[in-house]
Amino acid sequence: MMKKLILPFALFLFMQNGMAQTPKWVEKAKRAVFSVVTYDKEDKMLNTGNGFFVSEDGLALSDYTLFKGAKRAVIVTSDGKEMPVNTILGANDMYDVVKFRVGITEKKVVALVVAATAPVGGADAWMLPYSTQKSIACVPGKVKDVSKVGGEYHYYTLGMPMKDKMVSCPVVNAEGQVFGIAQKSSGADTVSTCYAAGADFAMAQKINALSLGDVALRSIGIKKGLPDTEEQALVYLFMASSQMTGDEYLKLLEDFITHYPNSTEGYLRRANYFVTTQDESTFDKAVADWNQALKVAKKKDDVYYNIAKLMYAYQLSKPEKTYKDWTYDTALKNIHDAKVLDPLPVYIQLEGDILFAKQDYAGALACYEQVNASNLASPATYFNAAKTKEVLKADPKEILVLMDSCIARCPQPITADFAPYLLERAQANTNADQPRNAMLDYDAYFTAVNGNVNDLFYYYREQAALKARQYQRALDDIAKAIEMNPTDLTYQAEQAVINLRIGRYEEAVNVLNGVIKTEPKYAEAYRLLGLCQIQMKKTDEACASFAKAQELGDPNVAELIKKYCK
Structure with a gap:
């Protein structure tokens, strides 16, 4: 009987030890x-x-x-x-x-x-x-x-x-x-x-x-969470804005607001999202976010600035019907409220932009000049001032001075990001009757963009070269423009003008005949052909060409007929 109890008892001990x-x-x-x-x-x-x-x-x-x-x-x-x-x-x-x-x-x-x-x-x-x-x-x-x-x-x-x-x-x-x-x-x-x-x-x-x-x-x-710190989360939001779908980005903004309810950035960015959707049903939500941002803000001027910037952008989008009071005037009121609290140059810059959009060019220029006298002065701010003076029809030399300041503030040597300013100064030099300097700007632009230019570039540089009397460069550039865009007859007419200027009349006539063959109603081509024929002592043929140009509506040929034809 004892032998029968040994196995169960051993098993019980094993289980107790295992449990222990x-x-x-x-x-x-x-x-x-x-x-x-x-x-x-x-x-x-x-x-x-x-x-x-x-x-x-x-x-x-x-x-x-x-x-x-x-x-x-x-x-x-x-x-x-x-x-x-x-x-x-x-x-x-x-x-x-x-x-x-x-x-x-x-x-x-x-x-x-x-x-x-x-x-x-x-x-x-x-x-x-x-x-x-x-x-x-x-x-x-x-x-x-x-x-x-x-x-x-x-x-x-x-x-x-x-x-x-x-x-x-x-x-x-x-x-x-x-x-x-x-x-x-x-x-x-x-x-x-x-x-x-x-x-x-x-x-x-x-x-x-x-x-x-x-x-x-x-x-x-x-759905992914947010970074651990507000600073990192803000960078994450910025990058997500261009990589996520609208709904995904909105959910991310809502997460940010939940995690950082006292940060104005969440409300302002969500308001920006609501405005840029161009859906009026969300505009009231944008206003609610602006109000909440003002409520929690330690720097209310920054909130006023962002409201003004959004309203300005909204008006620039040319809405068919303005939503409530979202006008340039309301944007100005908000930027003025920001300036009262802290007259930062960036606020004055936006004020200038709004005034420019309202076509108050004198007011805009005054703002831009204030910004250019501050630590916010940059290539863009001098460019804005230059374009405003251009609209005001200021002396071309004044505009050129501003463009010089613009270029002086660009990183040197100028990179592709800033190269468009060189094109603008080239035009300013041309308008100020300094074609050789214009050519230097075009050359610098060509270098900055590693030669990635189009036919218009060669046409504009040819114009500067022609005014500077660098005829071979002008011929080379217009030939390049024609090579890149052989269907633009303006370039071919310009090629004829250069040949006419340097006395290569036969070459000019050949070009113009080709233009007329392609487009028989090209009035300017007949006028230029007549000028070539005058130089070649072919007055009767010239007068016939002038008459054809006048028939086709050329406004510049009447004086030539009066001078050369009886």
Whole structure:
């Protein structure tokens, strides 16, 4: 009878010893582990796997592979509660980790504490699998090796078995603190050896200002979180504005406002979004954002400036019907309110722009001159002043002085970004009767843009060369313009003018005959042909050409007929 009791009693002792070796914290810690289900863009199930909470407010870790290509994801806790994955907060495809936040449906969840220090080789370790059962079974083992990742983080080789269903389960130390995330092994020995990426490395993953270009993050369709600091978040917003769809960008703005409710930037950028949609149904929302920005602003002048700038841009878009009081006058009122609080040059610059748009050119010039006397003076501000004087029909030499100041403030040597100012000064030099200087500007422009010019460039440079009496350059440039655009008869007529100027009458006649053959009603070509014929002592033919030009409506031929024809 005693012999029959030995086996059950031994089994009872074994079970008691096994239970004694299971740490007390396991039962609670396993509640931090959950199942993850991801779905593709068609809302079909994509992958299933594991993850675990590392904060009571829903911060969690899992493997990147599980989320790759996912449009949405949910987690299922050990007690069967389903919660959505709200935001991705960082990812690394090389080490297969992802950090995210779950929209928890209760005040707080059970979470593991991330170990502050890495365990050493030989330390005890436990892997906690996901389970909906009350069993507190876990997988014990040892840390076999610890290596470094990214200089200060860790990667572990573990002496314990692991099944595929345990990928991304937490690996914890003797105190119940998580130090690793179980990874799928590509090695042959999965019975006694497995691997884990450091929880410290996974926690270090974050969204930063450059994350929009991160391939790993872009392959996850779930909404991304914001960078940790307001400064980085603002840069992220700026970059996202040109890379996201309108709806995505609006959601990002709303996230920013939620995280930074006392920052005016969120309200101003959202107002800008509402205005630029050109949908009047959102304009009231823009006004609400302006009002909220004024309410929280420490520098209200900046808010007034941004309101003025948006209204100015709105009016520049030439709306068919102006929305409420969104006029240039209202924009001026806001910029004046900003100037009362702090008369910054940038505010005066915008005031000048608004006045220019209102065709108050004298007022605009006065503003631009104030800006040019300040530390905000730049190539653009001098250019604005020059163009305003041009509209006011000022002396060309005054305009040229301003363009000289514009060029003087450009980085030297002038790059392609600033090269258009050279074209403007070339024209100013031409208008001020300084064609040789105009040619120098055209040459500098050619260098700045690495020779990437069109036929118009060669035409304008030819005009300057002709006025400067550099006839060969003029001929070369007009020939280049014709080569690039052989159908523009203006260029061919200009080529005839140069030949006429230097006494090459036959060449000019040949060109003009070609023009007339292409376009028999080209009045100017007949007038120029008549001038060539006068120089060649062919007065009768010349008068016939002049008569044809007059017939076709040339306004400049009457004096020639009076002079040469009886």
